[in-house]
Amino acid sequence: MIVRVSVPSRVHLTLIDLGPTGYRRNGGVGFSITTPRSTLSFVHNTAVDLRALELCGYLPAEIASLTKRLECLMSQQQLTQGLRLKDVQLPARHGGFGTGTAAALASLESLFLLNGLSVSPEFLRANCGRGGASGIGLSSYFKGGFVFDAGRRFDSAPIVGSDAINQVDELPLEMARLDMLDWPMGVLVPPCASATSPEQEQAFFSHQLPLSAADVFETTYHAIFGTLAAVQSRDYDAFCASINALQRCAWKRAEIDLYGETVRACAAYLASVGCDAVAMSSIGPALIFWASDFDAAFAAAVRQYGPSAVLRTRPDNTGRIISYD
Template identity: 35%
Template sequence: MLTAPRLSRESTASTSTRCGPAVTNISIEIFPRIHMGLVSMHADGPRQNGGIGFAVDGPSAQLHMTRSPYFTLDDTRSTPISVAETEAIASRVNSAVQVLNLPYGVAVSISGGMMTHHGMGSGTAIRLACLEGLLAANNIATTSEQLVKLSGRGGTSGIGICSYFAGGFVFDLGISRLNADGFLPSSHAVGPRAPLLLKRLDLPNWSMGICIPANCHAKTQAEELEFFQRTTPLDAASAFEAAYVSLFGVTAAALEQDYRAFCSGIDAMQRTTWKSLERLEYGENLRSVDNRLREIGVDCVGMSSLGPLLYFFGSAPVLEAVRNEFGNRVSIVRPRNEGRRILRC
């Protein structure tokens, strides 16, 4: 458990808007997001990054937060965040305390089955939840835009920040190339403004599952950074293909609620250059699981973000057959069209 420097309880309120008595306890449940792919990863385009993705209803994590004179974080999950990541969250929380002149910090305890560094988007969701709990503990009214700015997230993709607040399917257009500082993963990219949202919509209640392949080492933040540095920028044609598949394939299918076309779009995304490079990081171990899922009868398979999480759609009997074969490496889930859940305030 990391403890941040103690905050002064005598500090006075800033110009922030207050909204009644401060709560002493708040619990926020966060949910995974599937990041289907980044789009504009070539040099000299008008915009950079951009992507498509959607929220799912599990496995979730719960952040139990209590008003405190200082910030602490205790992650009891089986795959907790690293010390460096905890320190990064502490830095953001303490910065918010200083900028807003808050009298209280927050003590955070994380539990649940949502995994870190497996393609679920836990880093963004945890950071946003910690800040939301901090402001609630200080009875500060805020907006999603202000929370995102305080978090420093969203510099690469808007999928995680949008799905945190609203769930659903998201297509964002990334950031202006003029505001970009090279090609960086979200853990290292801090832009002056959030990615431009093109479309957010509800997905039908299609049955799907997620799988964590065995023997696929989850990437650390340092390894994610090295991957971006090694593989970018792509050629323009690769970005054009990804944009076409994302818009005319996946997003059009989501708008029309066309299940077969949506699955075809997912499979087509796996063949785009950027997603192919991400998948190659895991070699035969991931490819064999993908092949076996298709042999059992799923309708499509994709890899979320830099993996190694695989997501797939299929009928209920097929999904049950997958779970029988892969056991606790598989979770049967559904698209989630709502954001985080505030359990107690």
């Protein structure tokens, strides 16, 4: 039997509470898009074999860590079948699409399916090792849509990115999940921007954080009273205004600045050809854009950056698709 898992990419608009004190830590807003997708197929095997992830830019240590997690679950749950990752296609690694969470959840879920078992989303979320910084990908994997999570309870440990956390003791608290409206949307992967490495990301977190209370409050306002409320009320103009405002907030502004002028110049160009809003997903460099006259804006972006860098996409309100051969 072959288990095939097709996972929509997640767009992460921003982390929210990155201050030195408070009620919660992290939290965020984001949503799923139909394209690009992570597609993985698994077959029975005597052991856990995820070596095919090397073809998608996974480091040996990352593969070893995920392999060990699945092996431990095999032992704990007394599973008799391992699995082998037969085929895999992922969007650009560390590009802002949530591939790490998608691959971890797909591998874990497929392990149980190949053993004839179906486990709950709650079990999978708790045992996949993801969600240390954001819960958007943990929620959107199963049901897509727009997600607002309130992070976890505050603690005084240094704030780090998801890839620096191997054990998640408290999952992010999902507060809202809404269907996204089918507003015309595209993706631009800036051709000259290299994705940040895990080491660069952790150095960035260490240097930039914690944020001031004023910066946290500003981000919270635009994320909740702007983006979340606009999705719920189906207000395209307010949605676009809040997206642009989030790009100017301290945390997202610092993430964009990681790329010098490269990403900022791409965002400015998209605005100049009629885009109503442009957002960098997570720590980038992928940009998501919206436009009322979408065909004209999309054509201009293709002329400027080439067809391989720009693609049309839509919101995904379904989540992963599982099929069997």
